[in-house]
Amino acid sequence: MELRTLRYFVAVAEELHFGRAAVRLHMSQPPLSRAIRRLEADVGAALLVRSATGAVLTPAGAVLLDEARALLERAERARVRVAAAAGAGTLTVGMLTDQADSGVRRLAAAFRRRHPGVEVRVRETGLADPTCGLRAGLVDIALTRGPFGEAGLTVRELRADPVGAVLRADDPLAGRERLERAELAGRRWFRFPPGTDPLWQAYWNGGEPREGPVVRAVQECLQAVRWNGTVGLAPLGHAPPEGLALVPLADMAPSPVVVAWRQGDANPLVAAFARLAAAAYRS
Incomplete structure (x- = not known):
């Protein structure tokens, strides 16, 4: 059994779905399915029961999952110890x-x-x-x-992570349950310095060219909102600092x-x- 094949099996066993496992492994599904079938032939037992909705581990598959995790962990430790010994x-x-x-x-x-x-x-x-x-x-x-x-x-x-607009707490839009980017048209947004990755810049500017202060750190963004009413963006899930509000943006792709x-x-x-x-x- 090759370690690579065991990694494939662990991914399928944890996802219980060949499609999701293929996405996780960044490969297409047919070679993943073939690798698992070769593994089953190698161990001489069915490891998974396939269905249209996914897969379920057999008793043999459950045993191999435990063993495969242990083997992969030992292999990882061995590589790291060798690397450490080599400086x-x-x-x-x-x-x-x-x-x-x-x-x-x-x-x-x-x-x-x-x-x-x-x-x-x-x-x-x-x-x-x-x-x-x-x-x-x-x-x-x-x-x-x-x-x-x-x-x-x-x-x-x-x-x-879903994202939202960072606004001052006294902003007329701060009390809304959600916003769309069009409602923030014409407002000043924070921008990044020249030379910043264009995909990164475009995402945090809501997909459009913006005018506003150039910032280089999260705290600079928050201060630009606090002092100047600039629009910022931030992932949801953490309470904004006092005096600021974070309103979900319904039409922004997650970060x-x-x-x-x-x-x-x-x-x-x-x-x-x-x-x-x-x-x-x-x-």
């Missing part, structure tokens, strides 16, 4: 996400348990670089938000939380961090 026991993580996020807390706890000898260096970044220094080689992996240009990068979505790294990076710590991030944000 690669440090991982630099770029972050553009809320440190109070429950996903971040679960990820940090899981990484500490699995790799207690690895030193994690966190580089918090501003809003002008959604890759958190990844392209510049300042970090090994980024826990950030999309969308941004993905050329040369591997990007995995962990979660998608994806992603983990990203450079394509072809063979650092086992990067692979371990990405896998643990996926698991932490599924919890």
